[in-house]
Amino acid sequence: MSLVGESSAWKIAFSEEQAQLLEVAAAFCREKSPIEKVRALMTEEKGFDKSLWDEIASLGWLGVAAPESYGGSGLSLAEAIVLAEPMGRRLFASPFFTTTLAAQMLIRAGTETQKKRWLPKICEGTIATLALHEPHGDWDLTNITARAEEREGGLRLVGEKRFVLDAAAAEMILVSVLHKDAPACVIVEKAALPKAALSRETVIDETKRSYRLKLDGITADCQSLLSAEKMTDALHHVHLAAILLLSAEMCGGLSGALDLTVEYLNTRRQFDRFIGSYQALKHPTVDMLTGWDMARSHLYYAASLFGKMAAADDAEAAVRMAKASASDAFAFGSDRCIQFHGGMGFTYECDAQLYRRRALWGEYMHGDSAWHRARLADILLK
Amino acid sequence: MAVDKEELQEFQKEVKAWFDANAPKDPGFLLPQSFMEVGTDKQFHFLRDWQREVYEAGYLGMAWPEDYGGGGKPQPFQDIVNREMAKRSLPFMVNIIGLSWAGPLILNMGTEAQKRAYIKNILSAEDIWCQGFSEPDHGSDLANAQLRAKKTGDHYLLNGSKIWTTLAHVAKYMILLARTDSQTNTKYEGLSFFLAPMDAPGIEIAPIRKLTGEYGFNQVFFADSPLPADCLMGEEGEGWMVAVKTLQFERGAEGGQAGGTSMVRTSVGEVVALARTVKRGGRPAIEDAHIRDQLVRFLMEEKGMRLNGARAKIKPLASERPGSLLMSVKLLESEFQRRLGAFALSLQGMNAAYYMGDPEAADRGRWQRGLFNAFSATIGGGTSEIQKNIIGERVLGLPKS
Ligand SMILES: Cc1cc2nc3c(=O)[nH]c(=O)nc-3n(C[C@H](O)[C@H](O)[C@H](O)COP(=O)(O)OP(=O)(O)OC[C@H]3O[C@@H](n4cnc5c(N)ncnc54)[C@H](O)[C@@H]3O)c2cc1C
Numbered sequence: 095m096s097l098v099g100e101s102s103a104w105k106i107a108f109s110e111e112q113a114q115l116l117e118v119a120a121a122f123c124r125e126k127s128p129i130e131k132v133r134a135l136m137t138e139e140k141g142f143d144k145s146l147w148d149e150i151a152s153l154g155w156l157g158v159a160a161p162e163s164y165g166g167s168g169l170s171l172a173e174a175i176v177l178a179e180p181m182g183r184r185l186f187a188s189p190f191f192t193t194t195l196a197a198q199m200l201i202r203a204g205t206e207t208q209k210k211r212w213l214p215k216i217c218e219g220t221i222a223t224l225a226l227h228e229p230h231g232d233w234d235l236t237n238i239t240a241r242a243e244e245r246e247g248g249l250r251l252v253g254e255k256r257f258v259l260d261a262a263a264a265e266m267i268l269v270s271v272l273h274k275d276a277p278a279c280v281i282v283e284k285a286a287l288p289k290a291a292l293s294r295e296t297v298i299d300e301t302k303r304s305y306r307l308k309l310d311g312i313t314a315d316c317q318s319l320l321s322a323e324k325m326t327d328a329l330h331h332v333h334l335a336a337i338l339l340l341s342a343e344m345c346g347g348l349s350g351a352l353d354l355t356v357e358y359l360n361t362r363r364q365f366d367r368f369i370g371s372y373q374a375l376k377h378p379t380v381d382m383l384t385g386w387d388m389a390r391s392h393l394y395y396a397a398s399l400f401g402k403m404a405a406a407d408d409a410e411a412a413v414r415m416a417k418a419s420a421s422d423a424f425a426f427g428s429d430r431c432i433q434f435h436g437g438m439g440f441t442y443e444c445d446a447q448l449y450r451r452r453a454l455w456g457e458y459m460h461g462d463s464a465w466h467r468a469r470l471a472d473i474l475l476k
Numbered sequence: 477m478a479v480d481k482e483e484l485q486e487f488q489k490e491v492k493a494w495f496d497a498n499a500p501k502d503p504g505f506l507l508p509q510s511f512m513e514v515g516t517d518k519q520f521h522f523l524r525d526w527q528r529e530v531y532e533a534g535y536l537g538m539a540w541p542e543d544y545g546g547g548g549k550p551q552p553f554q555d556i557v558n559r560e561m562a563k564r565s566l567p568f569m570v571n572i573i574g575l576s577w578a579g580p581l582i583l584n585m586g587t588e589a590q591k592r593a594y595i596k597n598i599l600s601a602e603d604i605w606c607q608g609f610s611e612p613d614h615g616s617d618l619a620n621a622q623l624r625a626k627k628t629g630d631h632y633l634l635n636g637s638k639i640w641t642t643l644a645h646v647a648k649y650m651i652l653l654a655r656t657d658s659q660t661n662t663k664y665e666g667l668s669f670f671l672a673p674m675d676a677p678g679i680e681i682a683p684i685r686k687l688t689g690e691y692g693f694n695q696v697f698f699a700d701s702p703l704p705a706d707c708l709m710g711e712e713g714e715g716w717m718v719a720v721k722t723l724q725f726e727r728g729a730e731g732g733q734a735g736g737t738s739m740v741r742t743s744v745g746e747v748v749a750l751a752r753t754v755k756r757g758g759r760p761a762i763e764d765a766h767i768r769d770q771l772v773r774f775l776m777e778e779k780g781m782r783l784n785g786a787r788a789k790i791k792p793l794a795s796e797r798p799g800s801l802l803m804s805v806k807l808l809e810s811e812f813q814r815r816l817g818a819f820a821l822s823l824q825g826m827n828a829a830y831y832m833g834d835p836e837a838a839d840r841g842r843w844q845r846g847l848f849n850a851f852s853a854t855i856g857g858g859t860s861e862i863q864k865n866i867i868g869e870r871v872l873g874l875p876k877s
Contacts, residue, residue: 104779104782104786105786106783106786106787106793107792108790108792108793112792113792116792149589163862164748186632239827248652288821324836342494348747349796352872356872356873356874359874359875360873360875361875367875368874368875370868370874370875371874371876371877372877373861373864373877375863376627376865376868376869376877377861377864379868379872379874380804380864380868380872381795383798383800383804383867383871383872384804384807384808384867387784387787387804388780388781388783388784388785388808389780390779390793391780391783391784391786391787392776392779392780394783394787394790394793395786395787404802413779415776415779418776419776419780421521441697462771467769467772467773467776468765468768468769470772470776471768471769473763474771474772474775475748475768475771
């Protein structure tokens with residue numbers, strides 16, 4: 095069946111810089127985030143290693159997608175993807191995802207003063223996060239019920255936010271609210287948080303640190319509002335950026351689950367044979383591989399369109415495809431990873447559960463695959 | 477060979493213009509969708525003429541050596557032609573076994589005389605080639621082939637049978653895997669590879685009817701058929717190595733093919749178009765949420781496969797688990813086409829039960845036929861199950877089954 099010569103005109107752009115970053119990040123995460131370390135951090139309250147975070151900052155990874163004028167390296171989110179993928183693979187715990195996203199929000203909708211104040215700090219390692227989700231659990235980021243009310247020349251926040259990642263470690267939180275009935279975003283600094291505003295949530299992925307944020311009692315001045323007219327666009331951008339980063343994290347995670355599965359199939363023996371010789375295990379493992387390949391191709395295509403000159407619809411479709419494809423493939427792969435470990439797979443000790451939990455986390459943050467497919471249908475099947 | 481970008485762009489324009497002017501018109505009968513489905517003389521002659529026309533226009537074998545009838549140009553020129561043909565869903569090249577596996581093999585390891593004898597007529601479709609690998613008792617277990625080739629003087633005498641032989645009914649030559657020695661330690665030894673003329677005495681060809689009701693493949697019987705000794709490809713007894721090389725060309729794991737497409741794939745776009753015309757509860761099927769979800773899944777998969785091809789070209793993104801992108805092409809594409817075929821039928825509701833020949837069958841019954849024919853690719857060329865074994869063992873390093 096010769097299928098050669100029928101290659102497509104679709105191109106994936108991948109720069110020399112990306113290639114180098116990918117190599118460095120892969121080695122870094124392999125070395126610094128062995129599975130024992132991942133497990134140790136899971137049991138700690140903070141959940142990440144501050145000294146590694148400082149290393150990341152000094153490597154410039156927090157500023158890859160930030161403009162040079164604000165202390166970044168002026169590359170794009172495509173470069174953040176090559177960092178996120180290896181992190182996902184080693185289940186590397188850090189506030190990278192949230193800090194990168196918060197920076198994206200600032201770049202997109204921050205005022206000049208806000209950008210000048212925060213972006214250089216973030217590039218140097220200041221942790222920032224976003225509070226975008228609410229008790230209703232809707233994935234649509236414009237479905238906002240929290241409010242910012244004007245009081246005494248300032249703002250008073252009302253409502254509650256959920257799944258605020260890394261909030262305890264963050265110096266600032268970007269909170270989405272309704273202000274004058276329109277979506278808005280307020281910068282809330284750590285010092286402005288009343289005691290007990292944050293409470294830790296117990297979430298399915300134990301490598302993550304997630305918090306409930308009670309807004310009642312939080313005040314801010316009007317200068318802490320991000321630019322109102324850019325808000326809709328910025329929320330959309332942050333949503334797509336989040337999806338892209340999650341896709342990268344999931345592609346990496348799936349690769350880790352695949353390695354774990356293959357290793358067991360090559361060492362465990364039953365009925366005097368390596369279990370990997372049974373096709374009931376071998377063939378689904380190949381399906382994991384092809385699922386990973388496909389998700390990864392979608393990922394890097396989406397990354398190359400993201401933020402480039404590509405038509406908005408094309409880029410959005412590519413990013414949603416990347417997410418839907420990665421979460422389905424990772425769901426399947428991590429599920430089989432448990433099953434193929436037999437009784438061992440049912441234990442807390444077996445790492446298969448770590449990947450399954452990560453897959454579920456990635457799937458249910460920012461839209462599951464069916465939800466993205468419904469959005470894709472609107473774009474592709476007009 | 478350095479290729480000038482502008483020259484390529486110029487060339488692309490020329491190619492588009494040529495295909496605009498010369499793309500074959502609807503012949504008024506259903507054309508086959510792949511080389512494994514050529515059942516009637518009408519279809520065959522139409523397709524052979526088409527290949528000849530493309531070759532004579534200079535668009536086939538562009539990167540093969542000029543000395544043997546090729547174009548002597550860098551590969552990117554042929555790539556442009558291939559893309560243009562695929563994009564337009566033009567009829568495939570009927571002599572694809574010659575173009576994509578026998579030809580590259582001969583160029584790769586054939587003698588000068590063999591190259592001079594065969595290459596040009598492969599390109600022009602003057603000589604059609606077929607592949608005699610599978611036997612009634614040995615299909616997936618190809619290395620167990622038992623058709624006998626016994627050396628007598630300057631000839632080999634062939635006895636036995638090959639089966640499922642696509643295009644044998646119109647072929648001038650066969651690439652043939654036969655056993656020259658049955659007293660070996662392993663089944664891989666004692667095999668030899670031949671470029672065998674199909675007009676030798678003692679060869680009989682019996683067409684086999686396919687599941688669609690049409691024809692396309694055959695059983696070939698050999699009874700004391702003499703084969704000149706210089707038909708041997710490679711060394712006697714080392715046929716397995718040559719067969720593996722052939723499979724690499726066949727599966728696209730190695731380049732060097734003359735070009736052209738081997739099949740007309742059903743694109744999801746065509747199925748989307750179908751979903752706009754057929755009705756569900758009085759409304760166009762495309763408005764149904766469940767159908768939309770499935771269409772998007774297919775679109776994602778189709779795109780993912782193309783993107784796999786794009787990623788395979790980027791070294792730093794293809795170096796992990798090497799080979800997996802290329803080795804899974806056939807598995808993914810063929811299984812995808814099979815599932816897409818079944819889905820296309822499901823869109824037609826009760827009318828899906830019509831078949832070719834009935835005036836009510838949508839698009840002359842191409843969807844029904846397409847679903848059945850999709851199995852040609854999930855079975856032929858090594859079944860999907862065998863592909864998974866190979867990928868599992870070679871790419872993931874899993875133990876042999
Ligand atoms: C349309 C069409 C055209 C063809 N054209 C040609 C041609 O031109 N030349 C040629 O030589 N051959 C041709 N073939 C033959 C094709 O290569 C064989 O049919 C194929 O290799 C399978 O062999 P088999 O038919 O003997 O099936 P079998 O090998 O008997 O397989 C039967 C089933 O068992 C499964 N199976 C077998 N072994 C294993 C294993 N180790 N692990 C898991 N599952 C296994 C198979 O996947 C299949 O599902 C063609 C076939 C088709 C359908």
